[in-house]
Amino acid sequence: MKTPVEGFSKFSKDEKIQWIAQNFTKDPEKTEELLKRYWNTNGEIQKVHDEFIENTISNYYLPFAIAPNFLINGEYYAIPMTIEESSVVAAASKAAKFWLSRGGFKTEVLGTEKVGQVHFIFKGNFSKLSRFFSEIKSELFDSTSDITQSMERRGGGITNIELRNKTEAIDNYFQLHCTFETLDAMGANFINSCLEQFAKTLKDKANTYPGFTDEEKAIEIVMSILSNYVPNCVVKAEVSCLVEALNEEGMPPKEFANKMVQAVQIAKAEPFRAVTHNKGIMNGIDAVVLATGNDFRAIEAGIHAYAAREGSYSSLTHASIEDDIFKFWIEIPLALGTVGGLTSLHPLVKLALEILQNPTAKQLMQIIAVAGLAQNFAALRSLVTTGIQKGHMKMHLLNILNQMGANDNEKKELVEYFKERTVTNASVKEALQNLRP
Numbered sequence: 001m002k003t004p005v006e007g008f009s010k011f012s013k014d015e016k017i018q019w020i021a022q023n024f025t026k027d028p029e030k031t032e033e034l035l036k037r038y039w040n041t042n043g044e045i046q047k048v049h050d051e052f053i054e055n056t057i058s059n060y061y062l063p064f065a066i067a068p069n070f071l072i073n074g075e076y077y078a079i080p081m082t083i084e085e086s087s088v089v090a091a092a093s094k095a096a097k098f099w100l101s102r103g104g105f106k107t108e109v110l111g112t113e114k115v116g117q118v119h120f121i122f123k124g125n126f127s128k129l130s131r132f133f134s135e136i137k138s139e140l141f142d143s144t145s146d147i148t149q150s151m152e153r154r155g156g157g158i159t160n161i162e163l164r165n166k167t168e169a170i171d172n173y174f175q176l177h178c179t180f181e182t183l184d185a186m187g188a189n190f191i192n193s194c195l196e197q198f199a200k201t202l203k204d205k206a207n208t209y210p211g212f213t214d215e216e217k218a219i220e221i222v223m224s225i226l227s228n229y230v231p232n233c234v235v236k237a238e239v240s241c242l243v244e245a246l247n248e249e250g251m252p253p254k255e256f257a258n259k260m261v262q263a264v265q266i267a268k269a270e271p272f273r274a275v276t277h278n279k280g281i282m283n284g285i286d287a288v289v290l291a292t293g294n295d296f297r298a299i300e301a302g303i304h305a306y307a308a309r310e311g312s313y314s315s316l317t318h319a320s321i322e323d324d325i326f327k328f329w330i331e332i333p334l335a336l337g338t339v340g341g342l343t344s345l346h347p348l349v350k351l352a353l354e355i356l357q358n359p360t361a362k363q364l365m366q367i368i369a370v371a372g373l374a375q376n377f378a379a380l381r382s383l384v385t386t387g388i389q390k391g392h393m394k395m396h397l398l399n400i401l402n403q404m405g406a407n408d409n410e411k412k413e414l415v416e417y418f419k420e421r422t423v424t425n426a427s428v429k430e431a432l433q434n435l436r437p
Contacts, residue, residue: 009055016057034058048345064291064348066355067092071104072370079371080352081287086399088283091378092371098381102241105373107366113159113232114335116191118176118199118224124216126165129174132212133163136205140176143201144194151190156181158194176202179232184361186294186337188226195224228298229305230333237369238329239377246326251385257326259384260319264328267315277376278307278316281330284375288368292356293342293349299334306333317376330373334365400428410435 002023011019017035021028035058040046050056062082067089070077079096081089099105122129140161148157159179166173176198180191199221206212206219246253267277282300289296307316317330338361342349353359356367397418401411414431421427 013050013057016055020057045347048347052342052345062290064352065089067096067371067374069093069100070096070367070370070374071100072366073107074104077357077367078355079288079367080291080355081284081371082290083283083287085283088287088375091382092284092287092374095374095378095381098377099239099241099374102239102245105237105239105370107235107237107369109362109365110234110236110331111232112181112362114180114182114187114191114226114230115232116178116180116195116224116226118178118195118202119222120174120176120199120202121172121220121222122174122216123172123218124213126167128211128216130163132206132209136201137161139205140198140201144197147190147193147197151182154183156183161198182337184337184339186335186341186361188295189340191226192224195226199224228302228335230302230335231306231309232333233335234331234333235365235369236329236331237366237373238327239373240325240327243321243324243326256384257321260326260328260380261321263380263384264315264317264319267317269314271313274307274313274315277379278304280379281316281372281376284371284373285332285334285368288371289336291349291352292336292338292364292368293346293352294336295341299336302333302335317373328373328377330369330376332369332372334368336361336364336368338364397423397428400425401432404429404432406432 005019008016008019017032018028021031021035025031038058038061040049040059046059049059062084065081065083066078067081068078070079079092081092083089141158144158151157157180159181162177164175164177166175176195178191178195178198180187180194182190203219203221207217209217243257244253246256251259267274282303285299285303286296289299303316304313307313316332317328319326319328321327337343338353338359343353344350356364359367397415398411400423401414406414410432413435414428417431418428
């Protein structure tokens with residue numbers, strides 16, 4: 001029977017590995033060998049990895065790839081992508097190549113405002129609270145001067161603080177809704193530090209405010225935390241060309257353009273389709289977010305909230321045909337950083353940013369939006385022409401062969417065999433069996 005462990009965090013790495021192997025795996029010796037195989041033999045790099053999180057026992061690797069030939073605002077980029085899914089990098093690269101001769105991608109940052117909130121309970125008259133807030137608002141700003149001075153010197157800082165009445169949702173619930181400019185930093189620690197100081201100042205000032213009753217003075221701070229929903233930290237990426245230039249898939253250009261527009265319209269109207277449609281977009285976005293050391297969970301949460309901002313979950317991309325011009329674009333919220341966090345610690349993150357020519361946060365927003373748009377274009381292009389499985393399963397072929405234990409010679413022969421054939425698990429199994437005596 002398994003039992004809890006005391007002081008696990010104080011174990012050495014070897015002790016942690018031995019404990020998990022012996023108590024939770026069938027073959028402890030094999031488990032220990034596997035976990036140690038993925039240690040980094042460079043002691044300094046391993047030390048850095050071990051200090052990212054707690055209770056590390058090994059490293060978990062994902063492929064690090066490059067999607068080349070992206071033309072963005074007249075500049076060429078090779079985009080690093082970290083992802084485990086077959087065909088994502090190939091699809092992005094194919095879309096980049098397609099638009100390379102059609103003007104490339106155009107991008108624009110529409111805003112960089114980030115958000116944090118102090119959530120609190122106030123049992124009293126709202127007009128009195130509103131008057132109190134107006135009187136102390138400047139003091140809220142002043143109370144964070146030690147935190148904000150460095151950010152302000154670089155052109156960032158706190159941009160506004162609003163008092164919001166949320167009592168229609170929860171009795172006596174109010175919030176300070178605060179906005180920030182954090183420049184090239186994602187800014188989570190900066191924002192949270194400011195918010196916690198706002199909360200302290202709010203409570204202290206309320207406690208001595210002569211216009212409040214004793215009950216009103218007892219403001220209850222529930223929590224102070226940034227929001228990963230940043231609807232005003234938005235970037236736009238688009239491609240466009242004459243309809244007649246859409247001539248690569250063996251389908252008449254006008255028919256292809258109309259089907260692309262219809263595919264997007266369906267994703268706008270049908271949430272079941274929209275989720276898969278947007279998941280494909282996130283294949284491209286998350287892969288670059290991971291490669292550049294940003295927080296893909298925060299990005300995912302914010303983008304999916306944005307996709308539902310009008311009351312129903314919908315497509316993140318848009319398409320139109322006007323005056324014989326096909327236009328395809330995306331607008332998404334992206335709160336990113338190119339300084340702080342892993343950006344100066346993880347060797348491959350540093351390399352990824354170098355490959356991208358050490359972009360600012362605004363430039364990285366644009367690059368990542370392009371990756372999402374390219375991924376979606378590639379997916380829709382396949383869906384309305386050959387179908388998604390033809391290309392995806394060919395890229396997945398090596399995974400299937402590895403699962404079936406094919407050797408190198410068998411892989412080489414079957415990759416050639418399936419160039420003009422449909423890939424399925426059953427067809428690959430049959431072809432592999434036919435190769436073997």
